[in-house]
Ligand SMILES: Nc1ncnc2c1ncn2[C@@H]1O[C@H](COP(=O)(O)OP(=O)(O)OP(=O)(O)O)[C@@H](O)[C@H]1O
């Protein structure tokens with residue numbers, strides 16, 4: 001019996017089309033492994049995989065294409081090797097690379113019938129969304145968080161794009177809460193991870209997205225003191241590797257800094273004052289506890305045990321950094337160590353220092369296991385959710401292949417009532433938002449001879465003279481604003497000096513009060529043009545619509561309960577808000593509506609406890 005008998009039977013005429021198609025899968029992690037297996041077994045003729053990461057021990061419980069011997073190898077390459085065995089008729093091409101690399105340009109995206117996202121971060125999802133819009137290729141976007149999953153179809157001009165809806169920014173904490181007045185375990189964990197670890201073994205706390213500096217101006221005096229404390233810690237870094245190093249760090253952060261804080265009586269009128277710790281006393285108490293305790297990650301360590309793990313982990317990290325420094329090449333950036341939830345040395349350090357600080361402030365101490373979840377912002381990944389989501393993604397892929405976009409669905413997967421029942425809630429995709437800055441735009445490719453073209457050529461010659469823009473507009477790259485009526489310093493600069501190269505995108509925002517045009521997105525292609533011609537050339541006809549008149553958008557409540565008004569400029573660009581926040585926002589609605597869907601007989605996935613069969617009815 002041929003391996004393609006069943007796919008042929010169930011897919012009918014679509015089978016041939018699928019066999020001749022080329023699809024792209026971005027991300028080969030939890031969803032990606034399941035998705036690749038589905039694509040290969042369905043018989044998609046050519047599958048490209050892009051993933052930048054290598055395999056980690058913690059991936060193995062659910063990323064079933066990987067085995068222990070694959071740890072540290074490329075996910076994309078191993079996924080190709082493992083899944084290729086399921087169906088040798090399928091051609092798989094694997095790239096161990098970032099999807100944002102310039103080799104994956106608009107033409108590359110154009111070469112696929114469908115793009116499947118199996119990513120885990122907002123930034124990469126936004127990028128693929130933008131590339132698929134530019135290439136006019138359909139994208140199946142998917143994501144999971146614990147028991148919740150979501151699949152949606154994105155097609156230029158037909159459906160909402162990834163950026164049409166607001167994505168929440170990750171949670172950050174005011175600096176003073178973290179550095180001076182912690183009140184919850186998470187505050188101490190962020191302190192251990194984003195302040196102490198980075199100050200001693202990394203660069204500087206200022207880079208951390210978890211620290212919110214927006215209230216800085218209200219606390220200038222305290223912040224000045226905190227800056228001095230950081231400076232003093234930097235001096236202590238100089239004795240890294242010495243026998244005394246753990247004591248020096250300990251006395252600084254768990255004694256002197258705490259005593260200074262405690263002396264600020266105003267601060268402790270309404271809060272419990274912190275209590276400094278004593279190194280010698282704790283080392284006496286810790287004599288019997290040893291370092292093996294660090295392996296017990298489900299129990300809450302005693303104060304003395306936390307002390308032992310602190311001393312041991314700071315020594316482990318110090319010698320690692322010393323070794324890295326000894327082998328680093330002069331001229332390169334000095335080596336640093338940064339937090340990784342799967343790096344046991346950094347995790348032990350963060351767990352122990354967070355707990356010591358919690359003790360000082362009278363906050364509950366936590367187990368290393370709990371700290372790992374909190375420090376890594378981890379919601380456990382559920383293999384079954386990934387598998388179901390990947391299955392739903394392929395079903396949507398079929399509709400795209402059949403050119404039946406009108407039948408495509410945004411599907412929410414969520415835990416139904418109880419543990420055994422699961423349900424999906426399909427909705428028709430929403431239309432594109434007329435004011436979306438990403439998809440409701442005019443878009444074109446622009447050929448630029450970057451060896452000659454200056455920003456002035458673009459602004460004066462191309463935008464004003466050729467396209468008829470007035471005086472009020474701005475030119476923006478991914479790095480920020482390059483030009484607006486108040487910012488003309490860059491006009492004489494050539495494109496590469498502004499960080500704009502082939503396959504960069506520029507967005508032109510018309511800021512005229514009267515009847516402004518929609519945003520214009522220019523996909524730059526680098527090409528030498530004849531010397532006697534202009535250095536910027538528009539290869540295709542372009543028409544730019546006017547922005548729809550603003551009607552005040554209804555207020556909506558975000559995850560954190562803050563009310564935002566859709567008419568106000570959206571807060572954009574956070575690295576890892578991911579799909580999760582959207583899912584959390586929708587979770588309440590899904591739970592409520594899925595029970596309605598059950599009553600109405602709409603599409604549903606039910607785990608039938610009688611015979612274990614799972615029925616997926618997606619239409
Ligand atoms: N810009 C990018 N280019 C290519 N691949 C990416 C990019 N960003 C993320 N990925 C990949 O997307 C995949 C997402 O998979 P998943 O959510 O299962 O994460 P993971 O890192 O495998 O697991 P976990 O984060 O739960 O430990 C990862 O393999 C990751 O390397």
Ligand SMILES: [Zn+2]
Pocket residue numbers: 160161162163164165432433436437438439440
């Ligand atoms: Zn959009």
